[in-house]
Each structure stands twice: as structure tokens, then as C-alpha cells.
Amino acid sequence: MALGEVPHPVTNARQEDLEQARYLIDVLGMLQEKTKGNLTPEEADLLEGLLYELRMKYVAKTKQAGV
Numbered sequence: 896m897a898l899g900e901v902p903h904p905v906t907n908a909r910q911e912d913l914e915q916a917r918y919l920i921d922v923l924g925m926l927q928e929k930t931k932g933n934l935t936p937e938e939a940d941l942l943e944g945l946l947y948e949l950r951m952k953y954v955a956k957t958k959q960a961g962v
Contacts, residue, residue, distance in 0.1 A: 898952050913956060920949050 896903060897919055899911030927942050934942065 898949070898956055900952070911956065913953070913960065913962065916949075916953055916956070920946065920953060923949070 896910075897912045897916035899909045902909050923942070923946055927946060930942075931939075
């Protein structure tokens with residue numbers, strides 16, 4: 896939602912907040928590290944794929960914004 900990909904559930908408007916997006920991606924990365932070895936292979940693959948996609952979208956958005 897913070898990348899502007901999904902509309903806000905209350906306002907139904909798309910809002911881009913790159914600082915918030917970076918924070919949430921970092922939190923997911925931290926959770927990945929903290930749960931290493933405790934996830935099923937499917938869960939680990941899902942989290943890895945999700946983080947990869949979010950990081951690539953974040954990079955693309957920051958390039959567009961000139962950040």
C-alpha cells in the first residue's frame with residue numbers, strides 16, 4: 896500500500912509513501928532473519944519472493960522519484 900500499488904482501504908485513494916514503504920520492507924527483512932530455520936520451505940520461499948518483489952518495486956519507485 897505504501898508503494899501506491901493498492902488503494903487505501905478507508906479512502907480508496909492510492910498514496911505513495913516511500914519512507915513508510917522502506918520501513919515496512921525492512922521490518923519484513925528483519926522478520927525473515929528472526930524466523931530463519933523456523934519456517935517451512937514453502938513459507939521461506941514465499942517470504943523471499945515477496946521481499947524480492949517489494950525491493951525491486953521500491954528501487955523502481957525511488958528511481959522515478961529521483962530519490
